[in-house]
Amino acid sequence: MKPCLTLLFAALALAVTPAFALDKVTFATNWLAEAEHGGFYQALADGTYAKYGLDVTILQGGPQTNNKLLLAAGKIDFNLGANMIQAFDAVAQNIPIVAVASLFQKDPFILMSHPGAGLDRFEDLPKATAFIGKDALVSVYQWLKTAYGFKEEKVRPYAFNAAPFIADKNSIQQGYATSEPYEAERQGKFKPNVFLLADYGYDSYSTTIEARRDLIEKNPDLVQRFVDASVIGWCNYIYGDNAKANALIKRDNPDIRDDLLAYSVAKMKEYGIVDSGDSTTLGVGAMTDARMQSFFAKMTNAGLFAPSLDYKRAYTLQFVNKGVGLDLRPRQ
Numbered sequence: 001m002k003p004c005l006t007l008l009f010a011a012l013a014l015a016v017t018p019a020f021a022l023d024k025v026t027f028a029t030n031w032l033a034e035a036e037h038g039g040f041y042q043a044l045a046d047g048t049y050a051k052y053g054l055d056v057t058i059l060q061g062g063p064q065t066n067n068k069l070l071l072a073a074g075k076i077d078f079n080l081g082a083n084m085i086q087a088f089d090a091v092a093q094n095i096p097i098v099a100v101a102s103l104f105q106k107d108p109f110i111l112m113s114h115p116g117a118g119l120d121r122f123e124d125l126p127k128a129t130a131f132i133g134k135d136a137l138v139s140v141y142q143w144l145k146t147a148y149g150f151k152e153e154k155v156r157p158y159a160f161n162a163a164p165f166i167a168d169k170n171s172i173q174q175g176y177a178t179s180e181p182y183e184a185e186r187q188g189k190f191k192p193n194v195f196l197l198a199d200y201g202y203d204s205y206s207t208t209i210e211a212r213r214d215l216i217e218k219n220p221d222l223v224q225r226f227v228d229a230s231v232i233g234w235c236n237y238i239y240g241d242n243a244k245a246n247a248l249i250k251r252d253n254p255d256i257r258d259d260l261l262a263y264s265v266a267k268m269k270e271y272g273i274v275d276s277g278d279s280t281t282l283g284v285g286a287m288t289d290a291r292m293q294s295f296f297a298k299m300t301n302a303g304l305f306a307p308s309l310d311y312k313r314a315y316t317l318q319f320v321n322k323g324v325g326l327d328l329r330p331r332q
Contacts, residue, residue: 022055023222026076027209028067033060033252035264036178036207037080038245039103039274043233045244052229054222060252071097071210078226081208083107084295085139087314088305096213099315101227101285102205103234106198106273108177109140109206112184113193117169122195126150129171131158136174140202142302147201162187177271178264196271203295205287206273208315216316227319231285235328238265238274275329282321289317 029037040058043049049056059076061067068086071079072095081087081099090097111130113119119128126148132141132155144150156164158174165173166188175181177196184192198204209230211223237245246261268274278286289312296311305311 020053022050022053023225024055024057025049025078025222025226026057026059027078027080027226028059028061028065028070028076029080030061030067030082032062032256033058033249034179034256035246035249035261035268036108036176038237038242038249038261038265039234040080040230041233041248042237042240042242042245043229045248046233046236048229048232048236049226052225054225054229056226058252068097068210071212074212077211077215077222079210081210083109083139083204083206084208084292084314085204085299085304087208087210088296088299088309088311091311091314092305092309097210098213098216098313099205099208099287100211100216100223100319101209101231102207102287102320103209103230103285104206104273105276105279105286106196106271107202107204107206108268108271108273109136109197109202110175110177110180111172111195111197112165112175112181113172113195114169115190115193119170119172120193122148122200125172125195126154128154129156129168130154131156131165131171131173133158133160133174139304140174140197142304143202143298144197146302147298177273178267179260181267182260182263198271201298203291203298205291205295209285216318220318224319227285228322228324231283231324232328234274234284235325238268239328239330278321280329281323281326283323284325285320287315287317287320 027040044056067079070076087099111125118124137155162183165171166184177194181192181194209227216223250256275284278288292315299305300307
């Protein structure tokens, strides 16, 4: 066959060969779309997921959803975990869910108080009336009891409404550093004291990517690509132009305000929630055995888990600590 005909047939073969199909992936969040999910929306908006061969659908959570059950049942591929207590609990219940990355180096859980009301120091807080939700009461508040002497008789129900806290100057309220102080200031017209529990020894990882154990074993390449693309998305959301990601967030959650999105990103940077500590050398998403051991010991001391629990089954370091995204950090 003449060379020119060979080239022609080769070109025709390429022309009719279909493009490689993207792997379809569903990732579920734990609440309505917000800046705390921004890196995932960023990876979707700027094409990072597609570059990693992924066609990602983000399924937002909400007050009436339980996406962890969908993950356990194999209805979704990945889930956003709020903290490692949930991951340890999955092990205790023999649910095959594993944390494969942590996009927040610091859990953004806070307590906040009124300024100038005798509650300006962390050690002042146990004496205050505490507006605490049911989930926090059986988890983080149990640690506060053993570590700092907080008392359950001080607790009042928190129903995600700041009005009772705003009205009572002798009270404290739980929240996230990225949202509740904003609402207190907007509604109450005062700037609350903010105490990030991560700075007082509560060293859980947060905003984890969770996957089923069978997916990790059968398709580790898919898990790695989703983790790496999500890490890059978070670096770009925090340090780059996040306008397209915020547009997708507002598409899914039309009620969210632009000023809240901006506030949340600013606080994530200020507190080093996404990028601090180990992530500055290992890359965003970093996790370590030492941190896991430290947090598990605190939770067993608080009575949440039996010391015999095989907590290491709750996570894997297989997909993190590889320096992904370090080149996207601003130069100092």
